[in-house]
Amino acid sequence: MGRQILINDLDKEGVNTLSGYKAIGGYTAIEKALKMKPEEIVEEVKKSGLRGRGGAGFPAGMKWSFIAKPPGVPRYLVCNADESEPGTFKDRFLMEKKPHILIEGMIISSFALGANTSYIYIRGEMMYVFHILEKAIQEAYDAGYLGKNILGSGYDLDLHVHCGGGAYICGEETGLIESLEGKRGNPRIKPPFPAVVGLYGCPTVVNNVETLANVPWIVNNSGDEYAKIGIGKSTGTKLISASGHINKPGVYEIELGVPVEEFIFSDKYCGGIRNGKKLKAVVAGGSSVPILPTELILKTAKGEPRLMSYESLSDGGFQTGTMLGSGGFIVMDEDTSIVKNLWNFTRFYHHESCGQCSPCREGTGWMEKVLHKFIEGHAQTKDIDLLWDIQRKIEGKTICPLGEAAAWPVAAAIRHFRSEFEEYVHQGKNMIDVKHYYRLNNLQEA
Amino acid sequence: MQQDSSASKYSGKKHVKFSDDALALAEKIMKRYPDKRQKSAILPILHIAQAEFNGWLSVEVMDYVATLLKIQPIEVYEVASFYSMFNLKPVGKCVIEVCRTGPCWLMGAEDIVKFIEKKLGIKEGQTTPDGMFTLKTVECLASCGTAPMMQIGEKYHENLTFEKCENILDDYKNKGEEISHWRKERIKHHTDKHI
Numbered sequence: 001m002g003r004q005i006l007i008n009d010l011d012k013e014g015v016n017t018l019s020g021y022k023a024i025g026g027y028t029a030i031e032k033a034l035k036m037k038p039e040e041i042v043e044e045v046k047k048s049g050l051r052g053r054g055g056a057g058f059p060a061g062m063k064w065s066f067i068a069k070p071p072g073v074p075r076y077l078v079c080n081a082d083e084s085e086p087g088t089f090k091d092r093f094l095m096e097k098k099p100h101i102l103i104e105g106m107i108i109s110s111f112a113l114g115a116n117t118s119y120i121y122i123r124g125e126m127m128y129v130f131h132i133l134e135k136a137i138q139e140a141y142d143a144g145y146l147g148k149n150i151l152g153s154g155y156d157l158d159l160h161v162h163c164g165g166g167a168y169i170c171g172e173e174t175g176l177i178e179s180l181e182g183k184r185g186n187p188r189i190k191p192p193f194p195a196v197v198g199l200y201g202c203p204t205v206v207n208n209v210e211t212l213a214n215v216p217w218i219v220n221n222s223g224d225e226y227a228k229i230g231i232g233k234s235t236g237t238k239l240i241s242a243s244g245h246i247n248k249p250g251v252y253e254i255e256l257g258v259p260v261e262e263f264i265f266s267d268k269y270c271g272g273i274r275n276g277k278k279l280k281a282v283v284a285g286g287s288s289v290p291i292l293p294t295e296l297i298l299k300t301a302k303g304e305p306r307l308m309s310y311e312s313l314s315d316g317g318f319q320t321g322t323m324l325g326s327g328g329f330i331v332m333d334e335d336t337s338i339v340k341n342l343w344n345f346t347r348f349y350h351h352e353s354c355g356q357c358s359p360c361r362e363g364t365g366w367m368e369k370v371l372h373k374f375i376e377g378h379a380q381t382k383d384i385d386l387l388w389d390i391q392r393k394i395e396g397k398t399i400c401p402l403g404e405a406a407a408w409p410v411a412a413a414i415r416h417f418r419s420e421f422e423e424y425v426h427q428g429k430n431m432i433d434v435k436h437y438y439r440l441n442n443l444q445e446a
Numbered sequence: 447m448q449q450d451s452s453a454s455k456y457s458g459k460k461h462v463k464f465s466d467d468a469l470a471l472a473e474k475i476m477k478r479y480p481d482k483r484q485k486s487a488i489l490p491i492l493h494i495a496q497a498e499f500n501g502w503l504s505v506e507v508m509d510y511v512a513t514l515l516k517i518q519p520i521e522v523y524e525v526a527s528f529y530s531m532f533n534l535k536p537v538g539k540c541v542i543e544v545c546r547t548g549p550c551w552l553m554g555a556e557d558i559v560k561f562i563e564k565k566l567g568i569k570e571g572q573t574t575p576d577g578m579f580t581l582k583t584v585e586c587l588a589s590c591g592t593a594p595m596m597q598i599g600e601k602y603h604e605n606l607t608f609e610k611c612e613n614i615l616d617d618y619k620n621k622g623e624e625i626s627h628w629r630k631e632r633i634k635h636h637t638d639k640h641i
Contacts, residue, residue, distance in 0.1 A: 074480075086548035086586040117480070124493060124531045125587050127600045160478040165489045165529025168585065182485035182515075184528040200483060243549035243590035250591045287548050287586075328590070330549050344551045348585055354528075 003229050004253045005217045005237055006210070010097050016132070018139040021100035029216035030145060033108040034153040036219075041112035045215065047223030049235035054080055054171070054208030055286060055326040057310050061223075066195040067113055068203040076204040077115040079106055079212055080176055081122040081129075084168040085286035086348060087328025090239035091209035093251040095122075095129050098213075099136035103159065105212035107145060108219055110157050113205055117158045121176050124164045133161045168352035172400045173206040175354065186356050187400035210239055231257030234309035238324070244331035247271035260284075260306045260313075261298045264331060277333035281417075284313055285325020287345050288405035290412030291338070292322050318412065338417040339424055342409060343371035349406035357398040363390050364406045374421060377428040384421045388414055462510040468498050472514060485517050488525050492532055501541060502533035530584065538573040538580035540618045543597045546583040549590035558594050559583060561608050565615060578619060 014020025021027065033041055046061030067075060079102065083091040095102055102120070110118045122130050137159055140146045148156045162180055164170050170179040174188035177199050198204020214236060218226045227235045234256035243249045246264070248271035254263065263269045264279065273279050282297040283289060300306050301320035306313065313324045332341065350364035370387050373379040391407035398404075414421065464472060472491050479486035491511055492503065499507050503526050505519075512519040526532045533541075542562060546555050559581075563569055566579050573580040589595045592604035596611075603614055 083588045084586060087590050089588040089590050092588045123588070124489065124529070125584075125597065127493075128602075158478075162478075162486070163490055163493060165492065165525070166531035166584075167529050179489070180486060181483070182488040182517075182521075182525065184524055200480060241591060243593060244552050249593075283548075330552070330590070332552065336552065341548075341552065344546075345548060348547050351585060 002258075003237060003255045005229070006094065006101065006213055006239065007097065007251070007253045015098050016096075016100075016136075018100055018136070018143055021098065021104075025220075026100055026216075027104055027143075027145060029219040030104055030107055031151060033111060033219045034151055034155060038112045038114060041108065041219060044218055044223035045112070048214075048218045048226035049223075049230075049233060050211065050214050050218065050226065051234075051310065052208055053210035053214075053238065053327070055085065055288070057324065060207065060211050063195070063207070064109075064113060064205060066193065067205055068196045069114065070203070074117065074200075074202050075113055075115045076199045076202055077106065077110045077113050077118040078176065078180065078199060078204060078206045079118070079120040079209060080171060080173065080206050081120050081126075081209050082164055082171040082176060083126075083209070083326075084123060084171050084352075085288065085326045085328055086345070087241060087243055087283060087286045087330040088326040089241045089243075090251050090327060092126055092129055093241075094209060094213060094239065095126075096132055099133050100140070101213045101216065102133075102209055103136055103140050103145070105215040106159060107140075107150070107157060108215050109205075109207065109212055110159075111155055115205075116156050117160075119180060119199075120159070120161045121170070121180055122161055122163055124166050127163065130161055130163050137161065167354075168348075169354045169400070169402060172402065175400065176206060177204065184354070186354050187402075189399055229255055231307065231309050232311055234311060234324075238308070238327050240308065240327045240329050242270050242329045242331070244329075245274050245277065245333035245336070246331045247274045254308055256307075256309045257312075258308045260308055263308055263329075270329075270331065273331065273333050275333075277335065279331065280334045280336055281332045281338060283322075283328070283330040283332075283409075285323045286328035287330070287348065288401075288408060289323040289325045290318055290321075290408050291342075291416065292320075292412070293416050296320055296416070297322075318408070319415070322412070337375075338413055338420050339371065339374050342413045343368065343375055345409050346371055346406065349402065353402060353406070357403065359394045359397040360403040360406065363394040363403075366390050367406070367410055374424045377424070379421075379425050381422065381425050383425070384414060384418065462499070462504075462506045464494070464498055464510075464514075468494050476515070484515055485521070488515060488517075488522065489529065491515065492522075492526060492529075496532065501537045501539070502535060536573070538578050540578060540598060541580045541582060542615075543582045543584040543587075545585070545587045545589065545593070545595050545597075547586040550586070550593040550595060553593035555583075555594040558596065558606050558608075558611060561611055562615070565612065579615070 009024045012024055042064045050060045051057045052060055081091055106118055146159050167185045169175045170185040172187045175185040179185040194204040230236050237253050237255050240252045240254055252269050265272045279294045281291050281293050283291050300315045310324045314321045346368045350368045353360045353364050355361045367390050370383050391410040394403045395407040475490045476484040476487045495507050495511055508522040509519045512522045544559050566574050568574055570581050570583050589602055594606045595604040
């Protein structure tokens with residue numbers, strides 16, 4: 001346990017530049033890859049067991065193998081750098097510190113997919129990272145890693161960065177494609193999947209930043225070697241964005257399979273709960289995944305230690321489990337109001353719903369309003385059931401997963417913290433949470 | 447469309463046109479997309495337009511962007527009104543965007559907003575009477591490990607405390623006029639050569 005392959009060498013000087021990246025062994029995988037057949041690279045990625053790091057966890061090699069190859073039609077690779085899931089900041093960190101690992105991963109992946117033009121779709125808000133990427137891409141062009149006839153292989157690739165305009169929904173791959181075509185980011189009905197009809201109607205693969213950044217290592221060391229890292233079907237490492245009430249928030253690269261308890265409390269990672277408080281709950285994979293109370297995040301319902309892996313975190317389904325998601329690990333201490341936090345998340349989904357599907361457009365707004373009644377102190381017991389009912393009527397009834405993303409946190413909060421909702425009902429105005437006002441600057445409560 | 451009725455008064459120009467630098471950059475960006483797909487460049491070009499015209503998009507500016515991209519004005523309006531980064535009303539020289547989502551909220555973003563509201567004497571969504579600051583709250587800016595945070599222009603200000611906010615705002619206030627020039631500088635700095 002404890003291997004790192006993505007951010008292990010950030011302390012080396014100049015890893016954000018091409019020469020610094022080459023000094024740590026960067027751009028060697030390209031030379032190897034361009035001598036391989038594209039199918040062989042896809043095969044290695046399949047063998048590696050690498051799963052999509054954006055949140056869905058779909059096997060990357062399999063996604064690549066679905067790409068249609070009609071003759072004479074261009075294919076595209078698009079990197080999803082529209083990192084907007086609350087609690088997730090690993091991609092921004094990686095692109096800022098080590099932009100060339102993404103560029104190398106994209107060149108190899110584009111070659112494997114037969115794409116001659118690829119795009120990095122980055123959030124507009126991260127404009128400073130956009131400039132870092134543009135500079136890095138220019139360096140790669142100057143060094144002959146991009147452009148015509150890369151390293152004499154006869155393979156041509158143009159790589160561009162594209163900036164978004166501020167919309168969570170563009171993190172959904174078809175919403176992202178629509179946005180890249182210059183339209184509103186309304187997700188498309190699937191099928192057809194982007195692998196068949198994607199950008200400009202052409203076969204397209206959309207992969208997360210971290211997914212693509214793993215590809216150079218896989219090419220250099222083989223898929224079988226990669227599969228040895230991690231645990232079971234959760235192969236490799238994962239960047240975890242740790243935030244909330246912990247002593248050491250930040251991005252950690254973990255080997256999949258680290259116990260959750262170790263991740264939260266060991267000094268190697270989060271360093272425990274700050275100010276000596278107790279742990280109350282964790283949202284383990286970005287705001288969309290179900291929240292779990294202390295007893296269920298540290299141990300599964302069967303009493304086994306919960307591990308940081310796709311399988312272990314989802315053990316028990318949504319009744320007692322959650323998901324690894326994007327790795328946005330939000331920790332809440334004993335003073336946190338679950339109801340108020342849920343209102344904050346729900347307000348977010350209401351704000352970010354694209355408005356195409358009625359259940360999501362209307363439902364997220366209704367949930368926000370009902371939750372507001374709780375925190376204003378005039379909710380009734382029946383409002384808990386109303387919330388449950390609304391989330392059930394959103395889940396599975398929308399074009400894209402934003403519906404589920406909005407519904408799951410509500411369902412989980414009621415499932416695990418129903419008594420807290422009831423307390424809001426019974427205590428009314430007295431429940432209005434004041435504690436968090438005093439957190440900042442370590443003020444004492446009056 | 448939340449267009450202000452006095453919009454044209456603010457934009458101050460009847461014949462909107464990009465500066466030469468901005469125009470050159472816009473044309474370069476359009477070439478990144480395949481033939482007849484120049485509409486793809488709409489988001490980057492709207493960002494340039496905001497930088498060129500005081501941080502917001504008037505109807506005239508959006509119409510101009512439509513002519514650049516050879517598309518209908520409605521195609522620009524519907525995009526500009528969808529994405530949260532585009533301001534359809536005039537804003538101050540310095541737009542403060544405080545993250546209010548999830549982890550930032552847990553770490554006290556509400557207090558930061560209240561503090562700034564008090565310091566500037568405005569409410570969220572408003573602009574100070576001198577036209578210097580606009581205060582906005584925005585959704586997660588992917589800086590959760592350094593919460594609470596806010597963005598001013600392209601810069602992330604992280605691990606905020608009241609004291610830090612005070613200093614940052616004073617600093618921007620002292621810089622005054624410089625801020626509007628930063629946006630234009632950014633366009634000039636956009637010196638990638640690869641196309």
